[in-house]
Amino acid sequence: xxxxxxxxxxxxxxxxxxxxxxxxxxxxxxxxxxxxxxxxxxxxxxxxxxxxxxxxxxxxxxxxxxxxxxxxxxxxxxxxxxxxxxxxxxxxxxxxxxxxxxx
Amino acid sequence: xxxxxxxxxxxxxxxxxxxxxxxxxxxxxxxxxxxxxxxxxxxxxxxxxxxxxxxxxxxxxxxxxxxxxxxxxxxxxxxxxxxxxxxxxxxxxxxxxxxxxxxxxxxxxxxxxxxxxxxxxxxxxxxxxxxxxxxxxxxxxxxxxxxxxxxxxxxxxxxxxxxxxxxxxxxxxxxxxxxxxxxxxxxxxxxxxxxxxxxxxxxxxxxxxxxxxxxxxxxxxxxxxxxxxxxxxxxxxxxxxxxxxxxxxxxxxxxxxxxxxxxxxxxxxxxxxxxxxxxxxxxxxxxxxxxxxxxxxxxxxxxxxxxxxxxxxxxxxxxxxxxxxxxxxxxxxxxxxxxxxxxxxxxxxxxxxxxxxxxxxxxxxxxxxxxxxxxxxx
Numbered sequence: 117x118x119x120x121x122x123x124x125x126x127x128x129x130x131x132x133x134x135x136x137x138x139x140x141x142x143x144x145x146x147x148x149x150x151x152x153x154x155x156x157x158x159x160x161x162x163x164x165x166x167x168x169x170x171x172x173x174x175x176x177x178x179x180x181x182x183x184x185x186x187x188x189x190x191x192x193x194x195x196x197x198x199x200x201x202x203x204x205x206x207x208x209x210x211x212x213x214x215x216x217x218x219x
Numbered sequence: 220x221x222x223x224x225x226x227x228x229x230x231x232x233x234x235x236x237x238x239x240x241x242x243x244x245x246x247x248x249x250x251x252x253x254x255x256x257x258x259x260x261x262x263x264x265x266x267x268x269x270x271x272x273x274x275x276x277x278x279x280x281x282x283x284x285x286x287x288x289x290x291x292x293x294x295x296x297x298x299x300x301x302x303x304x305x306x307x308x309x310x311x312x313x314x315x316x317x318x319x320x321x322x323x324x325x326x327x328x329x330x331x332x333x334x335x336x337x338x339x340x341x342x343x344x345x346x347x348x349x350x351x352x353x354x355x356x357x358x359x360x361x362x363x364x365x366x367x368x369x370x371x372x373x374x375x376x377x378x379x380x381x382x383x384x385x386x387x388x389x390x391x392x393x394x395x396x397x398x399x400x401x402x403x404x405x406x407x408x409x410x411x412x413x414x415x416x417x418x419x420x421x422x423x424x425x426x427x428x429x430x431x432x433x434x435x436x437x438x439x440x441x442x443x444x445x446x447x448x449x450x451x452x453x454x455x456x457x458x459x460x461x462x463x464x465x466x467x468x469x470x471x472x473x474x475x476x477x478x479x480x481x482x483x484x485x486x487x488x489x490x491x492x493x494x495x496x497x498x499x500x501x502x503x504x505x506x507x508x509x510x511x512x513x514x515x516x517x518x519x520x521x522x523x524x525x526x527x528x529x530x531x532x533x534x535x536x537x538x539x540x541x542x543x544x545x546x547x548x549x550x551x552x553x554x555x556x557x558x559x560x561x562x563x564x565x566x567x568x569x570x571x572x573x574x575x576x577x578x579x580x581x582x583x584x585x586x587x588x589x590x591x592x593x594x595x596x597x
Contacts, residue, residue, distance in 0.1 A: 124261075155306075158287055160286065161287075163310070163311055163320060
């Protein structure tokens with residue numbers, strides 16, 4: 117399935133903004149990404165399997181906090197360096213890469 | 220101990236900042252300097268440290284505002300970098316329990332001379348980590364991170380600094396790699412004699428004015444702790460509550476900051492030791508009154524030096540600007556090994572100041588850098 121990668125993580129994906137990855141859950145998907153791009157997962161998921169404070173992961177249009185959430189081959193994943201606050205609906209209508217520049 | 224040798228060669232200053240890192244290279248006269256391009260643009264580099272055992276391996280403790288912590292490693296003095304394959308992380312706890320989450324690595328210390336490849340890292344929140352392969356893979360030091368007293372020593376969320384609780388000042392006894400000291404803000408100074416399996420507080424005589432207990436065993440706020448390599452039984456400490464010296468083995472801190480001018484006080488972040496004279500120490504006082512501005516007292520930046528182990532202090536401000544309202548953080552002041560010794564300090568306003576003559580006169584070597592977090596010299 118397709119995974120949209122924000123700019124801060126593209127140093128891991130050879131600058132690719134969209135990558136393909138596999139898994140039947142979000143956790144498996146991230147493990148697959150980390151196998152191909154070592155170090156990627158720990159920058160967004162902490163050692164207690166929590167999504168880091170300023171990271172959001174969207175399964176299609178819904179934010180997900182559960183790594184055991186099932187996913188299907190037609191699902192689309194967006195990893196976002198989140199603003200603190202704001203409207204999810206507005207974010208979904210924008211270019212996700214913009215959200216990597218918060219200082 | 221054998222006297223540390225005098226360096227007559229070129230000097231490199233490793234600078235970690237809130238937005239990346241630099242290496243400032245000077246010739247052997249220390250009069251001509253060249254700043255590198257920024258490395259790790261946009262990443263917070265809390266500490267950038269070279270391995271004195273090979274002179275070319277550098278570790279960089281990094282994170283960004285959004286992304287979690289990691290470590291980078293260079294084996295060619297910063298020309299190329301690789302990310303650690305397994306950066307420091309706390310152990311995962313069973314479902315239903317609350318485990319520690321590493322926010323950032325704050326401090327790096329190369330291991331003992333007899334243990335090439337060994338480094339230690341101190342983190343926020345307080346944790347100790349060790350690598351045996353030069354930074355490729357890291358393991359937690361369970362003797363501290365999982366010590367039954369760790370949470371009591373370190374306190375809770377309200378016991379850290381405004382920038383998060385930190386472990387720092389990892390000092391290794393040059394006579395014995397199993398004998399180490401650490402500092403924690405908060406927590407205090409702790410010592411191990413068995414390579415990190417067990418730890419004991421070492422805070423007797425040190426004030427903790429912010430605690431209701433008059434003479435607590437732990438819970439102090441050391442800002443910087445340094446062991447003198449030529450006199451390893453002597454420790455110096457710049458604490459949240461004063462400047463101290465300790466002579467082992469008796470293990471009581473003596474407040475040598477009481478001999479500082481009252482108008483200046485003895486609060487600050489860094490403490491820097493002379494590489495060859497255990498009686499000579501530099502500090503950079505800051506304002507610890509009122510709401511704790513942490514800028515120089517009265518906006519007049521100055522170093523202070525003692526050449527008699529703290530009996531008297533001399534002000535060193537020639538060349539420094541005033542008024543100026545920067546802060547010099549705890550890792551942001553260092554010395555070289557030339558004669559006379561060179562001093563280097565980085566400011567929160569992004570300036571790198573240096574003195575070729577032990578603080579007698581200061582010169583600005585670089586400005587307009589991001590906020591400087593650390594300065595190391597080789």
